[in-house]
Amino acid sequence: xxxxxxxxxxxxxxxxxxxxxxxxSRAGMTYINVGDMAKEGELYDGFDEExxxxxxxxxxxxxELEDKMSEGGVIVDxxxxxxxxxxxxxxxxxxxxxxxxxxxxxxSRGYKGKKLQDNIQCEIFQTLYEEAVLSYREEIVHxxxxxxxxxxxxxxxxxxxxxxxxxxxxN
Numbered sequence: 401x402x403x404x405x406x407x408x409x410x411x412x413x414x415x416x417x418x419x420x421x422x423x424x425s426r427a428g429m430t431y432i433n434v435g436d437m438a439k440e441g442e443l444y445d446g447f448d449e450e451x452x453x454x455x456x457x458x459x460x461x462x463x464e465l466e467d468k469m470s471e472g473g474v475i476v477d478x479x480x481x482x483x484x485x486x487x488x489x490x491x492x493x494x495x496x497x498x499x500x501x502x503x504x505x506x507x508s509r510g511y512k513g514k515k516l517q518d519n520i521q522c523e524i525f526q527t528l529y530e531e532a533v534l535s536y537r538e539e540i541v542h543x544x545x546x547x548x549x550x551x552x553x554x555x556x557x558x559x560x561x562x563x564x565x566x567x568x569x570x571n
Contacts, residue, residue: 403429403473404566405488406559409481409532410495411523413505415546419495419555420477426556427475427563430468434461434478451515458483479528482535490566492536493559494529495546 406423408416417433424431438444438456441464445457462483468474469488476484481492497505502523506516522528532541544555 401567401571403427404490404563404570405469405472406475406563407481407484407489407492407532407536408475408477408495409479409492410528410546411497411502411519412479412511413502413509413519414495414497414523415552416477416479416495419546419552419559420475422552422556423559424475426560429473429475429563431475432465432468432477434465434476437461437464451518456480480531481528482531484535486536489536490540491562492532492541493555494532494541494543495555496526496529496543497523497546499523501547 406429408420408423410416420431420433423429434456438454438461441460443457443460443464444454445460446455447453448455462485465474465476465488469476469485476489478484499520503516503520506519511519529541529543544558545551546555
């Protein structure tokens with residue numbers, strides 16, 4: 401039975417991982433956190449001193465994911481989306497969080513200074529939503545609020561309904 405590939409994207413701290421893991425569990429799909437995969441496979445191309453983090457080797461990430469994505473049934477979680485092939489995803493969800501919630505979440509992760517401010521600005525200016533709309537067909541890109549536990553439940557229900565409908569339509 402064919403299953404769709406889903407991309408969860410958005411600023412760090414918006415809840416992609418929480419949503420993705422629970423969604424994979426409910427839908428019986430494979431969950432891939434690109435940051436964790438890159439860390440495990442050392443898929444890096446240097447280190448960014450300014451942001452105090454490794455630089456992702458996007459080509460190696462693509463190579464690592466290609467076979468899994470062609471099988472379908474994969475939920476991919478990453479804060480960027482413009483380097484993934486458009487053909488990989490059937491739907492893209494951009495999670496959005498109000499700045500007051502996001503600031504606290506990022507601060508609790510140890511973000512500070514320029515890294516904290518730049519991520520907040522990224523959310524304010526809808527940078528990742530715009531990136532998604534420019535990278536994928538607009539009709540498959542959807543924004544979801546991700547502020548509260550109630551938002552999480554609503555998002556899970558909405559995405560599960562979409563997955564079930566996709567499977568009916570494509571099997």
